[in-house]
Amino acid sequence: MIFDPPVMALLLASAFSTVxxxxxxxxxxxxxLHWNLADGHARQIRMEKRTYLVSTALMLVMVLQLATLVLFVHNADRMAVLFTGAMCAVGTLNVNEYGMPAFLIQVAVxxxxxxxxxxxxxxNMGRDYPYTRFKYGLLVLLAPLVIAGGVLEWLYFLNxxxxxxxxCCSKLFTPENAGIQADLSSADPKLALYALFGGLALLMGLAVWAMRARAGAAAYGIAGSLFFIVAIVAIISAVSSYIYETPNHHCPFCILKPQYGFIGYFLYLPLFLASAIALGIGVLSLWxxxxxxxxxxxxRLHHLVLVSAGLxxxxxxxxxxxxxASHLIMFG
Amino acid sequence: MRHWLARQRYLVDFTLAALLRRKGRNLMLLFIYTLVIFILASVIFFGSALRHEAKAVLKGAPEVTVQNLVMGRHAMAPPEWVEKLKKVRGARRIEGRLWGYFYDKANGANYTVMVPSRYDRKNALKDGETIIGAGLARVRDVRRIGHLFLLSPKGKLMKLKVKRILPETSELVSADLVLMSRGDFLRFFDLPENGGYTDIAMQVRNRNEVAKIVEKISKMLPTARVITREDVLRTYENVFSWREGVVLAMLSAALVAFAIFAFDKASGLSAEERREIGILKAVGWETSDILAMKLWEGGLVSLFAFIFGVAAAYAHVFLFDAGVLAPVLKGWSVLYPQFSLTPQVDRLQLATLAFVTVIPFTAATLVPIWKAAITDPDVVMR
Known part of the structure; x- marks a missing residue:
């Protein structure tokens, strides 16, 4: 089914990124192996020149990866009409064994x-490019993930x-079933909501601390990254039920659908961006x-903390x- | 942050001025880029408008249709099936339908001849009357004559008074339609009174029950083929997506050619441009600044080409009915419906379009841009 325009666009993007x-x-x-700014060897000069190309290309690829994730999910959602039993992106991703791993790796990427x-x-801010080694080390770690994601995406669409x-999602995200999705759905909604809003309050406090001390920034970064998991659990176990106005439906993908006003995008985009920035803050302030x-x-860290906390x-x-806004009453 | 924004603004200012200084060359690039986007966008818009149209048409179709199969071929469904199917719980408005195709030797067109549904009060007909589609009315000049003459397959002439012509808004489905009463239909095709139906249609009150009802019917009538509206919808979605994709895949050759063109344009820096970069570096610009400027250049060209291309494609498809592409994507026939497409553009299409055009362009220009940016000032100014 690769003769489908959005699929072709995604495959083109993944081929480009992978290469x-x-x-x-x-x-x-x-x-x-060889980076040494103090060295005047021709190899070092060549390498310094080449970093411009590689950094620019990677910058484009990374921005592309962020866009690809959104397009991938949106496309999976749209293709649900093509498959018997699929009602949203979950069904489409479960058509073969490559869909879900491809998606999860996309998230990691x-x-x-x-x-x-x-x-x-x-x-790029520093005169001596202080993070160059670290940056390329990170790239070497990230590359297998991007390549695996690209390969899985091809396998997924080809098959x-x-x-x-x-x-259907209502089958996977049910507390009665086995599996990780079911476990997530069966998390106690009350606890999940406490964790969600308590966590948010804690994050705001840490953001204020981060403005004063470097340790605060580190704490904010770590807490913000971990909060992502709390938020996803809360969305699956409680928030989604409120959106569907039924206590039994827990799907984290159906909220992306037009009949719920695309509210999922308004939830996920700020959450993903904020957590990703928090991750960056954490790493930069721990180094x-x-x-x-x-x-x-x-x-720069102050700016990032402000943006992240705002998101x-x-x-x-x-x-x-x-x-x-929901008519569902879950407590009381 | 403010500093960063200001820097980007100055870069954009500078880039725009630089682009305008080399008008001829950049307009050429812009024109070809726009053309490529125009063609691709036309395909995408047109394909999705057709899908949308098909969906709108099928909204009124019955949820489940049952056909009889004999030796794997379609055959008339026996009348007693209707009674049997009425026992299926959840199904309602079960009705045997009579319809068929008729090849008119007079003009080489195929008509769909149909008996209107019992529930369709508006189109109820007496013997000797007919309601026809607007396309057919045009071909047979019915508006002037007021009657429709048909030569039946057995060679008997049938004269039908045209009661009404269906509105042109529904032409996509009704262009070739001839509605006639049951009696006329049986006479016209020389069918026995109790010969059964072409197929049996039914409505399902609760959409979630469709699968169960299909299962029940297949058990009850093993020789039947059961088609659901979802199946038809899925097929349309597949067919049109596939056609769209194949056309796009063929156009990928054009895309490659365009990428080569862009690569060539970007790598063939004129002596003047080289000097410009040299001077910029000499006055203190860094490699990263030149890179940023060049990226802005590509970004701005992409942006303008995208806006112009998409606007032109929109006009082409929705105002001029996609004259260039229609035969490939729609299919064709003698009595082809005339219809205007409903404007239908969504984010997914635009994102797709941006992906398939901007990525090749950026990929092709990246290395030349970098090569230009790392030039040492003394090399070019010597």
């Missing part, structure tokens, strides 16, 4: 790419068989502060709105 990341990783190994972009931006009867960035990096606040507001 560039693979080449970039090879270069990254060279950097890890999203975070990796965002982290890479943040480190890259910080690296899409419209005759397969797939499982020793380079001399060349002594003045500028803390400023978390938007996420919280949307979740709260979804709960308050």
């Amino acid at each position: 560039i990341v693979a080449l970039g990783a090879v270069f990254g190994v060279h950097v890890l 999203f975070f990796g790419a965002a982290l890479w972009l943040i480190v890259n931006a910080a690296d 899409l068989d419209p005759n397969v009867i797939t499982s 020793p502060l380079p001399d060349s960035l002594r003045d500028r990096l803390p400023m 978390f606040a938007i996420f919280g507001a949307v979740a709260l709105y979804a709960i308050l």
